Every structure is written in C-alpha cells, then in structure tokens.
Amino acid sequence: MGGPQVPDYIRRLAVYVPGKPIEEVQRELGVRDIVKLASNENPLGTSPKALEAIRQALPELNRYPDGSGYKLRKALAQRLAVDMDQIILGNGSCELIEMLARAYLADGDEAVISQQSFVMYELAVNQVNGRAIAVPTAPGRRHDVVAMAKAVGERTKLVYIANPCNPTGTYVTRRELDEYFEIVGDRVLTVLDQAYQEYVDRADYPDGLDDLRKGRNVIVLRTFSKIYGLAGIRIGYAVSSPEVIATLNRVRSPFNTSSLAQAAALAALDDEEWATASRTHNLQELKFLEAELSRRGVKFTPSVTNFVLIEFDEDVQKLFLEFQKRGVIIRPVGGPGLVNCARVSVGTRKENLRFLQALDSLVLAATAG
Ligand SMILES: Cc1ncc(COP(=O)(O)O)c(C=O)c1O
Incomplete structure (x- = not known):
C-alpha cells in the first residue's frame, strides 16, 4: 500500500x-x-442546575462556542482568587494533559511520572515522541515524590503528579509536596492533577493553588467530570501562571470546549x-x-x-x-x-x-x- x-x-x-x-x-x-x-x-x-443550563443553551447550538470560555473562566477566576489569564479550559482534563505534552516536550524530552498512576500521562508523552520516566511507588502504593524529584534530569520538562492518584486512591501530603519542591525547585513544570480533590477529607492534603500562590512552577488540573457529574459532556480546566497558560493556548484547538459544556460547568460551579x-x-x-x-x-x-x-x-x-x-x-x-x-x-x-x-x-x- x-x-x-x-x-x-x-x-x-x-x-x-x-x-x-x-x-x-x-x-x-x-x-x-x-x-x-x-x-x-x-x-x-448530574448537578440539576447544570442540566437546566444545558437545556437553556440548546437553542444557540447553531453558533460556535466562545472558544476561550470567557464566562466560565471569569467565574472560576473569582472563585479561585486568580486572574482570568491564569485559566484555560479543556475538553476534559485529559485534553489538558495532552496539551501540556504537546507544548512542552520536543522529540526525546522527558516527563517524570509515578509508576502506578493515571495512564493518560504516559500516552500523552508517547504521542509526541517524548520519554516517560516512570518512578516506582513507595510502600502503600503512594507516589514517591522525592524519588520523582531526583529523577528530574537535563531533558525533563514536566512532572505529572496525580493527587489523589488514579488508580491507587492514595495521596501526597503537604509535607511531602514541599519536600519535593525543595529538591526540584522551578527547573520543570510540575503538573498537579487534582481531578478528585473535592472528595478528599484529609487535613494534610495539599491544594496546588497554594503552591501556585507561592510562585512555584506548577499547573493545577481540575475537572467537572467527577463530583459535578459532567463526565459525558467533557470539561475541565487548568490554573497556572499567565505565561504557562499563554503557552498552552498556542496548542489549544480553537473551539475545544463546547457551548453546552461551558454552560453546564458554569451552572455546576454554582451548585454547592x-x-x-x-x-x-x-x-x-x-x-x-x-x-x-x-x-x-x-x-x-x-x-x-x-x-x-x-x-x-x-x-x-x-x-x-x-x-x-x-x-x-x-x-x-x-x-x-x-x-x-x-x-x-x-x-x-x-x-x-x-x-x-x-x-x-x-x-x-x-x-x-
Ligand atoms: C487522575 C485523573 N486525571 C484526569 C482525569 C481526566 O478526567 P476528564 O478528562 O474527564 O476531566 C481522570 C479521569 O479519570 C483521572 O483519573
């Protein structure tokens, strides 16, 4: 052929x-x-408020969505006390995981991941001909973040930390994350994937936004798929510095989140x-x-x-x-x-x-x- x-x-x-x-x-x-x-x-x-918002958005389906998701980003910025240019939306947080690999990894560049963690990280890295460096987990199937920090080399551009981790269900504590940052500094962009953060009920569970506020080189990923019950409509977001978000916007496809997804997420956010x-x-x-x-x-x-x-x-x-x-x-x-x-x-x-x-x-x- x-x-x-x-x-x-x-x-x-x-x-x-x-x-x-x-x-x-x-x-x-x-x-x-x-x-x-x-x-x-x-x-x-699904959040009933989100369902109602989807119904109300239906008559406008002939129109393209607002590609940047202005209203949702504005609401998120207010809620999270960050600027709008610190937020980007994704077609699920999976898309953001892929966008990160696309934007930061050239041929042969490395991303450090934990061995028993979300499979999308390795897939995203492999899709762009990057190298995923998988670090063995610590006892109890926990991310060994110190070992992950030590695995960062010359060609490492990203570290993906799933917190909590899928499929293990374990989490990295605030003290462990601080120790990690002490070693790794801002040499790489650390991806703190908090897809399940709303479920965690532990005092020592770290919020990645605190790391961002401290000026650390991090991007926090969140999703509407889990607690808000919107997995089928595909919407998530990332929060980072304006520079990192601007970089991701370069590789974002123009209308990556639909108008229905944006409307649903906006309403869900309001559904405490x-x-x-x-x-x-x-x-x-x-x-x-x-x-x-x-x-x-x-x-x-x-x-x-x-x-x-x-x-x-x-x-x-x-x-x-x-x-x-x-x-x-x-x-x-x-x-x-x-x-x-x-x-x-x-x-x-x-x-x-x-x-x-x-x-x-x-x-x-x-x-x-
Ligand atoms: C750790 C983790 N991150 C991200 C995602 C992606 O979720 P979504 O693309 O639906 O936002 C999942 C989904 O299972 C996950 O387990």
Missing part, C-alpha cells in the same frame, strides 16, 4: 482502554440491569448543594465499601477518593468477565505492581451491594472451594 508511513512512535502507541460501557456488556453478554463501577463517575447523576451531597454520599459509601472488603479479608488500598483499588488472588481478566455476567462492570488495571488488580468506583448503596454480592459469589466461593 502506498501513502505516507506512520512514524514508529505512533505505531507503538497503546490505545487508551476506557471503562467498559454498559451498552457493550448488554450487547456482548445479553445481561440486563447493569451496574457500572468502572469509570469513577458520580453515581448520583450538589457538590456537598455528592461528597457526603461518597464519604459514607467509601467507608461502607472498605469496611465490607475488610470484613471479607479482601486486599485493597485504603482510598481518599471515589474508587478503591482491589488486589485479587485470582486472574483479574477472568474475574472481570464473571463480574460482567453478574451485571457488574469493574475496571481491571495493569502495569508494574498491579497484577490482578482492579479498580471499583464507589456507587450508590444499591450498586455497592450488587458488587459485594457478585464478589461473594465469585471470590469467596472460589476460596471456600
């Missing part, structure tokens, strides 16, 4: 595997009444009631789920987020299929140190019970047998 050759680094790229959609399981296995606990979505639904209810629900159900796992002697990593990483003794791919047959979608995860691990999102009480019921019929039955 003729035509242009695809570069090797593109040919080698792994394709991102998302949480298995409900419809796919219905189609493949003919199972009804499916519970999806695979993508850390908000099990309560929703965020509070979602946070309270998650804290309660996370406690329930972890207690039930402990009671059964199932190995898991204690979580500060809306999902739990479980380590099975059985082959996780087989279990994944068996869970599906029982109408429950979990998320197998792979990579170093994650053999037979799966991530399970916190659902409603009913959904969590469905998961536990399936777990009992599979894992405990296997142990008893």
Whole structure:
C-alpha cells in the first residue's frame, strides 16, 4: 500500500482502554440491569442546575462556542482568587494533559511520572515522541515524590503528579509536596492533577493553588467530570501562571470546549448543594465499601477518593468477565505492581451491594472451594 508511513512512535502507541460501557456488556453478554463501577463517575447523576443550563443553551447550538470560555473562566477566576489569564479550559482534563505534552516536550524530552498512576500521562508523552520516566511507588502504593524529584534530569520538562492518584486512591501530603519542591525547585513544570480533590477529607492534603500562590512552577488540573457529574459532556480546566497558560493556548484547538459544556460547568460551579451531597454520599459509601472488603479479608488500598483499588488472588481478566455476567462492570488495571488488580468506583448503596454480592459469589466461593 502506498501513502505516507506512520512514524514508529505512533505505531507503538497503546490505545487508551476506557471503562467498559454498559451498552457493550448488554450487547456482548445479553445481561440486563447493569451496574457500572468502572469509570469513577458520580453515581448520583448530574448537578440539576447544570442540566437546566444545558437545556437553556440548546437553542444557540447553531453558533460556535466562545472558544476561550470567557464566562466560565471569569467565574472560576473569582472563585479561585486568580486572574482570568491564569485559566484555560479543556475538553476534559485529559485534553489538558495532552496539551501540556504537546507544548512542552520536543522529540526525546522527558516527563517524570509515578509508576502506578493515571495512564493518560504516559500516552500523552508517547504521542509526541517524548520519554516517560516512570518512578516506582513507595510502600502503600503512594507516589514517591522525592524519588520523582531526583529523577528530574537535563531533558525533563514536566512532572505529572496525580493527587489523589488514579488508580491507587492514595495521596501526597503537604509535607511531602514541599519536600519535593525543595529538591526540584522551578527547573520543570510540575503538573498537579487534582481531578478528585473535592472528595478528599484529609487535613494534610495539599491544594496546588497554594503552591501556585507561592510562585512555584506548577499547573493545577481540575475537572467537572467527577463530583459535578459532567463526565459525558467533557470539561475541565487548568490554573497556572499567565505565561504557562499563554503557552498552552498556542496548542489549544480553537473551539475545544463546547457551548453546552461551558454552560453546564458554569451552572455546576454554582451548585454547592450538589457538590456537598455528592461528597457526603461518597464519604459514607467509601467507608461502607472498605469496611465490607475488610470484613471479607479482601486486599485493597485504603482510598481518599471515589474508587478503591482491589488486589485479587485470582486472574483479574477472568474475574472481570464473571463480574460482567453478574451485571457488574469493574475496571481491571495493569502495569508494574498491579497484577490482578482492579479498580471499583464507589456507587450508590444499591450498586455497592450488587458488587459485594457478585464478589461473594465469585471470590469467596472460589476460596471456600
Ligand atoms: C487522575 C485523573 N486525571 C484526569 C482525569 C481526566 O478526567 P476528564 O478528562 O474527564 O476531566 C481522570 C479521569 O479519570 C483521572 O483519573
């Protein structure tokens, strides 16, 4: 076949595997009444204020969106006490992760990541022919941020820190982050990905905006996908210095966030009631789920987020299929140190019970047998 050759680094790229959609399981296995606990979505639904804003924005769909998202950036700037030129919107925070790699990494440049962290970092780095330097985690599946700082070399331009981390559910403390910055200084741009920050209930959990205020070379990523329940419409944002944001705007596609997404996010931001209810629900159900796992002697990593990483003794791919047959979608995860691990999102009480019921019929039955 003729035509242009695809570069090797593109040919080698792994394709991102998302949480298995409900419809796919219905189609493949003919199972009804499916519970999806695979993508850390908000099990309560979407902020009602956001839904109403989407309805109101519908008649204007013939118009292009405001590419820069003026109104949403203005509201965010007010809320976060920063300037508007310190904020950029993304088509989900995933897009911001990619934009960072595009803007900062030339061929062969490095980004330091933690070994058991969000797979999008490595994908984004590989997409631009960069090198991801994966640093082993500390005991307890925690980012070893000191080792990450020490891994920063001549060609390192970015460090991605997921805080809290997906898929481990663990977090980096304020003291650890300070220690990291003492070593690394402002030599690289540190990406503090706080996609799950609203769920964290720990006094020593650091807010990346404090690092930004201290003048550190950081960019903070946030999303409306999780607590605000807007994963389907795709919108997130980043906060940094005006210089970093200006750089990212150079690689931003002109209308990267839709008018519906901007309207929804603006309304969701105003829906404290929703965020509070979602946070309270998650804290309660996370406690329930972890207690039930402990009671059964199932190995898991204690979580500060809306999902739990479980380590099975059985082959996780087989279990994944068996869970599906029982109408429950979990998320197998792979990579170093994650053999037979799966991530399970916190659902409603009913959904969590469905998961536990399936777990009992599979894992405990296997142990008893
Ligand atoms: C750590 C982390 N960062 C970013 C994201 C991206 O979320 P979104 O693109 O929906 O904003 C996710 C989603 O699962 C995540 O786990």
